[in-house]
Amino acid sequence: MQPFIEHARTLRRRIARNARRRAEFGRLADGQSPTALFVTCSDSRVVPSLITGARPGELFELRTAGNAVPAYDDARPSGESATVEYAVDVLEVPDIVVCGHSHCGAVGARVRGEDLTAVPAVAGWLNSQLPDGLDRFGHEATPACTRRCSAMCASSWTGCARTRPSGSGWPTGGCGCTAGSTR
Numbered sequence: 001m002q003p004f005i006e007h008a009r010t011l012r013r014r015i016a017r018n019a020r021r022r023a024e025f026g027r028l029a030d031g032q033s034p035t036a037l038f039v040t041c042s043d044s045r046v047v048p049s050l051i052t053g054a055r056p057g058e059l060f061e062l063r064t065a066g067n068a069v070p071a072y073d074d075a076r077p078s079g080e081s082a083t084v085e086y087a088v089d090v091l092e093v094p095d096i097v098v099c100g101h102s103h104c105g106a107v108g109a110r111v112r113g114e115d116l117t118a119v120p121a122v123a124g125w126l127n128s129q130l131p132d133g134l135d136r137f138g139h140e141a142t143p144a145c146t147r148r149c150s151a152m153c154a155s156s157w158t159g160c161a162r163t164r165p166s167g168s169g170w171p172t173g174g175c176g177c178t179a180g181s182t183r
Helices: 002-009 011-016 019-029 048-052 079-090 105-112 120-129
Strands: 036-041 059-064 095-100 159-163
Touching: 002 011, 011 019, 036 048, 036 079, 048 059, 059 079, 079 095, 105 120
Parallel strands: 036 059, 036 095
Antiparallel strands: 095 159
């Protein structure tokens, strides 16, 4: 842990020594205008900027176990729906990317029906986000996207799906992706 702490402590000094980085972070201090909302798993092996080559400020990220995003419910808002709403309605991101990965522990545990009683929060999250009746890729056998947010695939497929926000500002499409597909 100590190397992470030291790296964080020296960030300001490292930026100050590099004119290009100083200018880049100076622009970011004035605000953000990300190119995309990038929805992916919390898995430590999934590194959005490494996958995409994005620079700071280019991706607005949402990471959850199994890259699941609950259906929008304005009576019971979630952090995930707030993130999507902010990205689409405030930051006006032009694209939403849903990036799954192979060997996802969250989706794999749900699909295999593993006993998760030792981790009740994980079990509750997966049971509420990844319903019964999933196909072998972790998708609903018959995808039924609701008006908001649930257009994000709650699955583990290899590749990224790209969708554009609809005219109403909320994402459309994105469900029913097959393993290895890119849209």
